[in-house]
Amino acid sequence: MCQLMGMNCNVPTDICFSFRGFHQRGGNTADHADGFGVAFFEGAGCRMFVDSRPAVDSPVAALIATYPIRSQNVIAHIRKATRGEVALVNTHPFMRELWGRYWIFAHNGTLENFGPQSGGQYRPVGTTDSEQAFCQLLDSLRLRYPDGQPPLTELYGSIAAWSAKIAKHGKFNYILSNGDYLFAYCTDNLSYVLRHAPFTTAHLKDQDIEVDFSQVTTPNDRIAIVATEPLTDNERWVPFSSGQLVVFQDGAPLFL
Amino acid sequence: MCQLMGMNCNVPTDICFSFRGFHQRGGNTADHADGFGVAFFEGAGCRMFVDSRPAVDSPVAALIATYPIRSQNVIAHIRKATRGEVALVNTHPFMRELWGRYWIFAHNGTLENFGPQSGGQYRPVGTTDSEQAFCQLLDSLRLRYPDGQPPLTELYGSIAAWSAKIAKHGKFNYILSNGDYLFAYCTDNLSYVLRHAPFTTAHLKDQDIEVDFSQVTTPNDRIAIVATEPLTDNERWVPFSSGQLVVFQDGAPLFL
Secondary structure: OOEEEEEEEEEEEOOHHHHHHHHHHEOOOOEOOOOEEEEEEEOOEEEEEEEOOOHHHOHHHHHHHHOOOOEEEEEEEEOOOOOOOOOHHHOOOEEEEEOOEEEEEEEEOOEOOOOOOOOOOOOOOOOOHHHHHHHHHHHHHHHHOOOOOOOHHHHHHHHHHHHHHHHOOEOOEEEEEOOOOEEEEEOOOOEEEEEOOOOOEEEEOOOOOEEEHHHOOOOOOOEEEEEOOOOEOOOOOEEOOOOEEEEEEOOEEEOO | OOEEEEEEEEEEEOOHHHHHHHHHHEOOOOEOOOOEEEEEEEOOEEEEEEEOOOHHHOHHHHHHHHOOOOEEEEEEEEOOOOOOOOOHHHOOOEEEEEOOEEEEEEEEOOEOOOOOOOOOOOOOOOOOHHHHHHHHHHHHHHHHOOOOOOOHHHHHHHHHHHHHHHHOOEOOEEEEEOOOOEEEEEOOOOEEEEEOOOOOEEEEOOOOOEEEHHHOOOOOOOEEEEEOOOOEOOOOOEEOOOOEEEEEEOOEEEOO
């Protein structure tokens, strides 16, 4: 299995603090040592850092934990291989372009009896069930909305219906973003926390580090963090229910 | 304008030496200070490092110059913006998936009267003529070969014909790779050098650094380096002729 982390904010924010805790799980506080990846949206642009080395001893992970890249939408993944060999080509997140925007996807879980769908325009490059599921999602969205992105409520409905269908094949927790919205779907293991004023001090679970957010934020900042396991031990993390799809925008969940 | 660098080898090789010289041009020995990007193929997998900061003072560039990522196909680009604002979304190289493989493209030049082509499946995310040209190439290849990649001679012919067509719009030097082959096309400014046994010492033009390749290679290694301007001052760089498309495989140009 793997671990997921996502961040959605109303102002560009760095993930140095959260990533410091999260990347300890890539071989240290947890054995997810088969590579990792982090995608940062900057507007519609996206940069992705991936490495097939364990996050705890990767120079790339060290860079991310210390270089403050400010982003409104981030998706991170540390991998413990279940399907597909340990190789860069199988390292999440995955990226494709749809409707003139980059889409990023990372998955936690394993899908059973999940065969490739032929004839699609998006084809997996690696051998994971995750990338295959992502390609099927984009194919189904493009087929349904060939001209461009539909209104959010429609998009949400289509993604929710597709997610429920794929989730019949097994464990399917994922995070997906196009740089505007961050979608998170849960079958069994995903939580989120909302940070907003008045900001307080948060303490990492995986490392004895704390940060006083009131010192590094403004009163209008709103930040949502999604993770497989809560990253801090003194904040109110909300567990997703099974089958729930949440879409975040500007640091808050939307209720559609 | 911008500067390009590409590497194609028969064994995974790092680009630390060449990149040390090349990235000096991103704000130091040349004024290409509007961002940079490097894509490394590892098998079919690809990782890309991009930054909209000048290469000379980017922590990401510092990582690439010191962390030996071994790859058989690398494409690097430092940008001096002519079309499209300075932003991550306009930073080369660009990546798309075609036929279940990642394709990477970086361009040097400016295209005039080059309008968007509607109805294509690949759409630019940013606002550069370069990304638009890349999307048109992939659309034309997919349209012509919907089922998968054709034999290399056919692929070469199609890419050459498309390149000549686009080059009518202006300066169009580019490097393109799918992880197996590295294509380089020149309208006016591109050179390559071939390194093979007996290996000797090379000296960078942009920094007083030299490396004795005989100490870091085996007798069977073959490496081709493509660059806008030669990177070393004591090797035999071969200038491309105008309108020439060269395809490299395993560190050598193929003559089709």
